[in-house]
Amino acid sequence: MRAVLTRVKSASVAIGGEAVGKIGRGFLILLGVGPNDTEKECRALAEKALGLRIFEDENGKMNLGLEAVQGEVLVVSQFTLYGNCRKGRRPSFTEAAGPELGNALYEKFLAICEELGYPPQHGRFGADMQVESVNDGPVTLILDTDQLLGEPRR
Secondary structure, eight states, rough: EOOOOOOEEEEEEOOOOOOOOEEEEEEEEEEEEOOOOOHHHHHHHHHHHHHOOOEEEESSSSOHHHHHHHHHEEEOGGGGGGGGGGGSSSOOTTOOOOHHHHHHHHHHHHHHHHTTTTOOEEEETTEEEEEEEEEEEEEEEEEEEESSSSSOOO
């Protein structure tokens, strides 16, 4: 699994012009699922992302986590994180999970976030969404379970 995590002052996701998810200070997580991902990768990624201490403390050091700042979470599915741009000008998305697995693990990720105490706002898997965010810092991190858990499983 892959995620692009951005520390935000606010973020929202809309479908067809209607807001379906909105947060204040917290994390905007764009989430991609690979074809070999399982619940193990899903849990590892959620725990790592939600446990990051990337908010500034009183000394200006990135030392505070979501709980300390009463942060919120917005999760948006993003299969394009598995886009392969090595050849040609148009990305290939064959390295992304199919819709059935992608949706199942996206829903599982949402459930794990809630289980960990951060009920997420979220978009809708497979929908054409418009995402807005006010980045804070900016601080943006890329998380990949291949790196978190060791060697690639492919």
